[in-house]
Amino acid sequence: MNKVLTSQEIEAEGASLIDEIIRLSDFTFDRLPMLDIIGERLVENLSVAFPDLTRAMCEAKLTSLDYIPLAQVMESLPAPVLLAVGAGVPFDGEILLVIDRTLLLTAIELMLGGSAKHIDTESTQAFTAIELGFGERLAAAVLAELQRALSVVGRAALELDRVDTDPEAAAIAKNSSLCARMRLSVSMAGHVGLLDVVIPYDALEPIRPDLGKIYFGNRGEDQSTWHDLISGQIERAQMDLEVVLAQEAIPIQKIMSWQPGDTVDFGIEEGEDATMTCADAPMFKVSLGKRNNGFIAVQITEKITDKEEPENDGNDN
Missing domain, CATH: 3.40.1550.10 (CheC-like)
Known part of the structure; x- marks a missing residue:
């Protein structure tokens, strides 16, 4: 809704505009x-x-x-x-x-x-x-x-x-x-x-x-x-890295029969090769190991190029 100005307000605004024009004309x-x-x-x-x-x-x-x-x-x-x-x-x-x-x-x-x-x-x-x-x-x-x-x-x-x-x-x-x-x-x-x-x-x-x-x-x-x-x-920026230790195909009937406490053996030992990925893209080949404090660690052994696909023998990656 438009505001209705009084004659005094119109005169005041006009004078202010004229003053501004005069001021700028000095420059x-x-x-x-x-x-x-x-x-x-x-x-x-x-x-x-x-x-x-x-x-x-x-x-x-x-x-x-x-x-x-x-x-x-x-x-x-x-x-x-x-x-x-x-x-x-x-x-x-x-x-x-x-x-x-x-x-x-x-x-x-x-x-x-x-x-x-x-x-x-x-x-x-x-x-x-x-x-x-x-x-x-x-x-x-x-x-x-x-x-x-x-x-x-x-x-x-x-x-x-x-x-x-x-x-x-x-x-x-x-x-x-x-x-x-x-x-x-x-x-x-x-x-x-x-x-x-x-x-x-x-x-x-x-x-x-x-x-x-x-x-x-x-x-x-x-x-x-x-x-x-x-x-x-x-x-x-920060990025999340994942280490894929092993991949194995297991029948769905066997998976559905699993119960809490069951053990799944992937046969992974110290020194086994694995792949480090970022956003599902393979980045490095790594070797699995253990530090003196008992924590699991991996050592980067090779950088995976864009054209190189990680080796997959069906057992570990």
Whole structure:
């Protein structure tokens, strides 16, 4: 149902729109479509990096990309808030990360092994030195993933310079300077926090021509970003292995006659050959043995190639 506005509300909204048009007319800038792509890549990177850091699932989303003066960024900051300043290639100046209280405290609780169910997101109490220390780790992780996202337009090398909670101490440009602000929503452990990446428009000067056109490929030295990302996840994955000691065909009438306590003799002795499988696919040939502590163990004797089928003499495998 459409809302009916009074004449005063219509006049107020019209005045607000006019003020916004006048404000933007004071700046001469071109929108940079590649920043949207970099923001989406940053979201994808953080969705992998944060779980590695916090051991919890994370869902990140790029909610907006605005071009606003730094003064407007600073005026909208909540209190308290973590401000992290970084610098490096390809920027000509400093950039600012804004991490709100919810995101910071949730990440800290998870990094310490907690569940983050009962964190106080409404408090205005200043951060402790320990919380600021964890904030440095979180900000450094964000800068590392931003560096990887920037590889789409060229070589990048970013470092964390400092963290602070005072907006004046974390100022990266004049209040009147135009900035590009990428706002990300990050959901972890049932809490939704905000992360802003604020980049002064002047700091983008070295790569502004590349940001003004759409380009989906990677340039620069880092050509294996996604390869490394996927490889890292595969290496941390777990897989179940099974050792098939023996296979034997037994009449179903005999199986149905079995009772608790009956013994089925497969004739397996120490040193017998077996096959190690993963998801029913043969991986290795192994030899059965026993360790000094009495536990059964197997020794890998041969790797089974894709074309090689495991030997099956009908007795053991």
